[in-house]
Amino acid sequence: MGRWEPGARERLVVAAVDLFAEQGYDATTVAQIAERAGVTKSTFFRHFPDKRELLAAGQETLSRLLAEGIAEAPRRATPLEAVAAGLERASSAMGPMNRELAPRVKAAIASCVELQERDALKTVTLAAAMTAALVARGLPDPTAALASELGVLAFKRGFAEWSDGDRDGEEELAGYVLSALEELRIASASLG
């Protein structure tokens, strides 16, 4: 894994994830997160509206990249090829820091219903962004909705494997996500 030099935003996310893990989400205050990250509370609020949004950080960026990748896929791309283009674009936003933090983020979410809800809404939001981009390509609604669900599922499954991180020589998230999408494409033929 490469090295990364965290700025204030990244330090805030790391501090929050550590504090959630150490003392629980409910017991953690914005003041504590800011202090641990070595910034002021007003710096916190320049980056995030509240502590809950910390873990959904990047949702807008991911949605935008998914939509752009889908929009710019070749005109004759199949629905899943367009989804793959979106996933590849979005995966490029995830670097070593995301990979390193992933197990702690997962543990924080698992320990707190409020974060599970926020995380679930993130999933729904990403699916909606993909569906809209696919409908804009002229796909009929059920196909667009279905292709988006495959895309979200591939992103989640690929991300989980990537953050477990034991595939030989594969460093980039995109490789994991596109393999997961291919696996789901194959599985779709055996639904009956």
Place this chain on the structure above:
Amino acid sequence: MGRWEPGARERLVVAAVDLFAEQGYDATTVAQIAERAGVTKSTFFRHFPDKRELLAAGQETLSRLLAEGIAEAPRRATPLEAVAAGLERASSAMGPMNRELAPRVKAAIASCVELQERDALKTVTLAAAMTAALVARGLPDPTAALASELGVLAFKRGFAEWSDGDRDGEEELAGYVLSALEELRIASASLG
């Protein structure tokens, strides 16, 4: 539509949905909901832990019925036939009251991020229940995950059409949900 005689639990849901629509989710208190429903606050808390859970009411029942239907599907059923059995079982839990309330519930959710999050988690929970039941039938993981997503999507799409309620002579939710599943099955052949 048939008539339904609401008990305390149903009256609480109706009162809450109306109050959320009239004055917003944040401004609505448990005391107001109980008063509108003509019950005490302790009756409220016998039925629900807090106001947020009101709209996720039924999540456990739906999860259980989905899982039971899938478990009891014929041994040789395809993945989607098993999902259809789960959806049919779960749909039977939804009656005229759910149909009548649906537009107001939808409006309440649309107006409030907190309820959108809760609703998203409900979706994730139902998918997880189906996936576990399909894996228990011996399906490989990606197929089970994918079949569940189709099931959740079919349930949502069928429910939306059912609550719009303009299909000739079709009263039961199950009919809408199974049509939606068939539509998605057909769409899955054109994913590329």
